[in-house]
Amino acid sequence: MAGHAVQTAPLVELALRMGDNCLILGHRNSEWCGHSPALEEDIALANMALDLIGQTQLWLGLAAEAEGRGRSADDLAYLRDVPAFRNLLLVEQPNGDFGRTIMRQFLFDSWHLPMLRALQGASDERVAEIAEKASKEVAYHLERSGDLVIRLGDGTEESHRRMQAALDLLWSYAGEMFAGDARDAEIAAAGLAPEPDSLRPVWRSHVEAVLAEATLAVPQNDYAQKGGKSGRHSEHLGFILAEMQFLQRAYPGAAW
Amino acid sequence: MYAQLVKTDAARLRTLDEMDPQERAFQERIDAGEKIEPKEWMPEGYRKTLVRQISQHAHSEIVGQLPEGNWITRAPTLERKAILLAKVQDEAGHGLYLYCAAETLGISRDEMYAQLHSGKAKYSSIFNYPTLSWADIGAIGWLVDGAAIMNQVPLQRCSYGPYARAMVRICKEESFHQRQGFHIMSVLAKGSDAQKAMAQDALDRWWWPSLMMFGPSDDASVHSAQSMAWNIKQDSNDALRQKFVDQTVPQARFLGLTVPDPDLAWNEEKGGFDFGQPDWDEFYAVIAGNGPCNRERLQARKDAWDEGAWFREGLSAHARKKADRRMAQAA
Numbered sequence: 001m002a003g004h005a006v007q008t009a010p011l012v013e014l015a016l017r018m019g020d021n022c023l024i025l026g027h028r029n030s031e032w033c034g035h036s037p038a039l040e041e042d043i044a045l046a047n048m049a050l051d052l053i054g055q056t057q058l059w060l061g062l063a064a065e066a067e068g069r070g071r072s073a074d075d076l077a078y079l080r081d082v083p084a085f086r087n088l089l090l091v092e093q094p095n096g097d098f099g100r101t102i103m104r105q106f107l108f109d110s111w112h113l114p115m116l117r118a119l120q121g122a123s124d125e126r127v128a129e130i131a132e133k134a135s136k137e138v139a140y141h142l143e144r145s146g147d148l149v150i151r152l153g154d155g156t157e158e159s160h161r162r163m164q165a166a167l168d169l170l171w172s173y174a175g176e177m178f179a180g181d182a183r184d185a186e187i188a189a190a191g192l193a194p195e196p197d198s199l200r201p202v203w204r205s206h207v208e209a210v211l212a213e214a215t216l217a218v219p220q221n222d223y224a225q226k227g228g229k230s231g232r233h234s235e236h237l238g239f240i241l242a243e244m245q246f247l248q249r250a251y252p253g254a255a256w
Numbered sequence: 257m258y259a260q261l262v263k264t265d266a267a268r269l270r271t272l273d274e275m276d277p278q279e280r281a282f283q284e285r286i287d288a289g290e291k292i293e294p295k296e297w298m299p300e301g302y303r304k305t306l307v308r309q310i311s312q313h314a315h316s317e318i319v320g321q322l323p324e325g326n327w328i329t330r331a332p333t334l335e336r337k338a339i340l341l342a343k344v345q346d347e348a349g350h351g352l353y354l355y356c357a358a359e360t361l362g363i364s365r366d367e368m369y370a371q372l373h374s375g376k377a378k379y380s381s382i383f384n385y386p387t388l389s390w391a392d393i394g395a396i397g398w399l400v401d402g403a404a405i406m407n408q409v410p411l412q413r414c415s416y417g418p419y420a421r422a423m424v425r426i427c428k429e430e431s432f433h434q435r436q437g438f439h440i441m442s443v444l445a446k447g448s449d450a451q452k453a454m455a456q457d458a459l460d461r462w463w464w465p466s467l468m469m470f471g472p473s474d475d476a477s478v479h480s481a482q483s484m485a486w487n488i489k490q491d492s493n494d495a496l497r498q499k500f501v502d503q504t505v506p507q508a509r510f511l512g513l514t515v516p517d518p519d520l521a522w523n524e525e526k527g528g529f530d531f532g533q534p535d536w537d538e539f540y541a542v543i544a545g546n547g548p549c550n551r552e553r554l555q556a557r558k559d560a561w562d563e564g565a566w567f568r569e570g571l572s573a574h575a576r577k578k579a580d581r582r583m584a585q586a587a
Binding site: 030035099162 | 318319321322328329330331333335337338342349351355390444447448450556559560561563564565566568569571574
């Protein structure tokens with residue numbers, strides 16, 4: 001269970017992958033602030049963004065510590081460029097309408113929760129501790145996003161149509177969560193995380209159950225867009241970073 | 257002080273002897289410091305004034321999310337981002353308590369939104385100014401929330417129960433907001449020359465609009481006199497403004513910043529500062545819709561509402577379907 005039992009590099013990679021997902025999805029959710037369709041949704045989205053930014057601090061803090069190069073969580077968030085980011089393509093996709101934002105959240109949460117539960121058994125205690133804390137928050141995220149997918153899918157004709165369109169659009173970004181690469185193999189070999197593909201059955205069965213209740217059709221095209229985990233992103237991430245990192249880039253070395 | 261120029265419909269303040277027995281009994285309860293609760297009898301003017309005041313306050317909270325929300329995605333550190341998110345989430349929560357408090361007076365949230373969107377209901381003039389730098393986030397917390405607290409602390413003791421109780425929760429959070437704003441300013445004031453300049457520029461732009469938040473002098477206002485008689489306003493606008501200036505000027509000096517008022521001077525005799533008047537023409541222009549951001553702010557709220565219609569209708573339709581299914585099962 002001790003930290004020294006694992007190689008540093010896979011630990012850093014895992015922490016970056018987890019942290020960058022939280023950071024970028026938290027950023028996207030926070031873009032809704034003051035613009036969502038109901039006051040309760042403004043509150044819920046800000047709350048979820050806040051959870052995700054809190055988790056970012058933990059994961060990137062761990063990555064910085066494990067890397068041992070004197071960088072902080074803020075340095076990792078604010079001073080890396082696009083190719084160094086390790087988040088899934090799914091979380092950087094634009095918000096679109098509120099339905100697309102909810103669907104993106106649901107597809108992600110359905111992976112995030114089982115992933116965090118698996119990470120509670122990681123060979124590194126720090127990973128297990130962060131996963132335990134985060135999984136409590138994410139259990140609530142999943143409950144909420146799944147509930148909204150059901151209500152909107154099985155709502156009006158228009159809400160159904162919008163949710164189906166969101167699902168069809170985002171489906172091709174879901175496969176990346178389960179597509180293992182060489183780094184995933186190292187991470188798994190170090191006992192830090194499960195092989196990505198092993199989470200697919202639990203994800204699939206949960207997603208299919210919710211979509212069935214939502215009267216939404218599971219898309220047939222399983223082609224997966226990949227690249228985010230290894231730093232090959234969509235065009236969108238550069239704009240997110242340009243906005244997010246603006247002050248740190250414009251005033252190098254300043255304290256805030 | 258998120259409610260400004262709240263009208264009461266009163267032509268003049270009436271004495272107890274001029275009131276009918278029911279109204280007189282009501283006024284005597286207020287004079288005795290009792291709380292009025294939703295189901296109890298109240299004069300129509302009291303009810304209408306409270307709806308105006310509370311809804312204006314609620315609208316200010318939700319429109320107020322916009323200028324600050326601007327900087328969540330650009331907050332300079334993860335911690336600042338988390339604090340700002342928490343703050344803006346609090347503002348939305350305040351809006352929710354306040355809409356609920358107003359609903360106890362017989363108006364729905366949808367009706368209040370419609371009044372906001374049509375321009376019939378106002379929100380605080382301060383949120384029609386732009387947030388141009390990170391220091392503006394500090395200045396809003398320090399000055400704008402600081403000014404709001406001046407008025408909201410006494411409102412915790414106001415005569416209408418639901419409003420007073422909402423204010424208790426709100427005040428706790430506002431003082432945290434004020435402190436985080438001051439902390440942002442103090443870090444900037446101790447920072448690089450560029451950061452100091454950013455802090456001074458924010459104070460220069462937010463100082464006068466913050467003084468305007470209290471509204472013009474209302475010593476001669478029948479509306480204010482009536483609101484005070486009803487104990488839904490406790491202090492005059494000038495008294496609150498004086499208190500704000502007296503509290504804030506030493507803080508600005510502590511930060512090493514200059515308050516942009518050439519007339520500012522300590523007055524030993526009154527034990528407070530003398531200070532200049534804000535540009536009231538600008539204030540009325542902003543109230544009339546001509547502030548730098550009025551159109552954008554209101555349009556953002558209307559767009560959120562209009563573009564979210566399908567979402568709200570979807571949820572309602574689902575709730576109806578679910579109820580129908582339950583009925584069918586029970587039958």
